[in-house]
Amino acid sequence: xxxLIDKDTRLCVSGITGREGTFHAMNNKRxxxxxxxxxxxxxxxxxxxxxxxxxxxxxxxxxTGANTAMIFVPPPFAADSILEAADAGIETVICITEGIPxxxxxxxxxxxxxxxxxxxxxxxxxxxVLSPGKANVGIIPAAFFKEGNVGVVSRSGTLTYQIGNxxxxxxxxxxxxxxxxxxxxxxxxxxxxxELFQADDETELIVMSxxxxxxxxxxxxxxxxxxxxxxxxxxxxxxTAPPGKTMGHAGAIVSGSQGTAAAKAEAxxxxxxxxxxxxxxxxxxAVEILGG
Numbered sequence: 001x002x003x004l005i006d007k008d009t010r011l012c013v014s015g016i017t018g019r020e021g022t023f024h025a026m027n028n029k030r031x032x033x034x035x036x037x038x039x040x041x042x043x044x045x046x047x048x049x050x051x052x053x054x055x056x057x058x059x060x061x062x063x064t065g066a067n068t069a070m071i072f073v074p075p076p077f078a079a080d081s082i083l084e085a086a087d088a089g090i091e092t093v094i095c096i097t098e099g100i101p102x103x104x105x106x107x108x109x110x111x112x113x114x115x116x117x118x119x120x121x122x123x124x125x126x127x128x129v130l131s132p133g134k135a136n137v138g139i140i141p142a143a144f145f146k147e148g149n150v151g152v153v154s155r156s157g158t159l160t161y162q163i164g165n166x167x168x169x170x171x172x173x174x175x176x177x178x179x180x181x182x183x184x185x186x187x188x189x190x191x192x193x194x195e196l197f198q199a200d201d202e203t204e205l206i207v208m209s210x211x212x213x214x215x216x217x218x219x220x221x222x223x224x225x226x227x228x229x230x231x232x233x234x235x236x237x238x239x240t241a242p243p244g245k246t247m248g249h250a251g252a253i254v255s256g257s258q259g260t261a262a263a264k265a266e267a268x269x270x271x272x273x274x275x276x277x278x279x280x281x282x283x284x285x286a287v288e289i290l291g292g
Contacts, residue, residue: 002131002176003151003196003203004092004120005033005068009135012057012066012090013038014073014081016048021072024096024139025051028070031136036064039081057081057088070128070137071095078124079104086112086119094137095123095187105185112187121187127157127179140177148173150286151197153190154209155182155216159237159279163207166283172290175203182211190220198228205231205286208273210264212238217264225271231289234268234275235282236261 011028015021016038026049029035037052037060044055052064060066069085071078071093078097085093105124112119122129128138133147140157144165150172154160157179164174178193180186190208197203206228210217217236224232239261265275274289276282 001200001202002134003193003200004122004129004176004178005131005135005137007034007134009068009092009137010034010036010064010066011068011070011135011137012036012060012064012085013051013070014040014057014085015071016040016051017043017046017053018072022048024072025070028136028138031142033135033137036060036066057085057090061088061090066090068092068137069094071097071123073097075099075101079108082108082121083111086116086121090119092120093122093187094126094128095121096126096128096138097123098125100124100183102184105183109185109187120192122178123181123183123187125183126181126186127160129176129178130174131176132174138179140179144168145177146173149175149202149204149290150207151175151200151203151205152177152207152209153193153197154179154207155211156209156237159209159235162279163209163235163282166280167286170283170287172287175200184214186216190216191223194220194224194228194232198230203230205233205289207233207235207282207286208268209235209237209279209282211236212261212264213259215259218267221264221267221271221273224268224273232268232273233282233285233289234265234273235279236264236268236275239277
């Protein structure tokens with residue numbers, strides 16, 4: 001099994017006619033993802049390397065059976081694209097776009113929770129989702145990963161790649177890799193994805209890669225302690241970050257003693273989660289738990 005995407009995924013790419021949209025949509029298609037359509041208003045009737053382009057998500061759903069959307073449109077229009085996909089009945093929306101205004105993210109978040117609670121939004125500002133051997137939706141370099149039983153959820157893309165690659169080099173693979181993004185208002189939290197991994201029969205161990213800023217990791221620690229029976233290994237980026245600085249993502253802001261790497265690690269370890277201080281140490285701990 002896997003979470004969020006698999007061989008049944010029928011992907012529609014919003015912004016497929018743009019340079020980045022075309023590049024990554026075709027990479028996903030070459031990996032084996034079933035890219036059934038693209039959406040660019042005003043360009044309906046065209047195609048991108050054989051993938052039909054439609055004017056709206058409603059048309060994409062009715063004409064191509066799309067059930068997953070990837071958003072690759074500029075920041076001023078990305079929120080409306082997410083909402084259109086949700087309104088059309090898309091079940092999973094993965095937004096790669098970076099730089100969406102926080103008030104737009106909040107508008108999307110509140111609307112989905114109130115009116116489309118079954119829609120799963122991953123991102124914005126995320127690398128996407130990869131289920132090795134099944135489907136890739138986003139910009140994750142799939143060659144770094146192999147099929148296996150470790151589920152990874154992360155706020156950072158590149159750290160995810162390193163952890164997954166180190167696991168692969170040790171002979172272990174991943175059920176799914178989910179990048180939730182590092183913006184202040186993510187569509188899905190650590191808890192949302194950890195819940196999916198807990199329910200996934202194929203996932204035997206969960207790796208959670210966090211970073212300084214906010215309280216998402218502390219909240220996840222509490223949830224893990226109360227609801228998760230599978231082993232969880234953690235990593236927090238930013239142990240050497242200067243106090244008060246924004247490091248990397250927009251949400252990586254530390255206020256006083258809250259949101260520091262040390263505080264997050266303490267919260268996780270207090271709930272039985274082993275926390276590695278480097279991505280290599282995280283992989284070592286995972287392999288040890290799995291009996292490698």
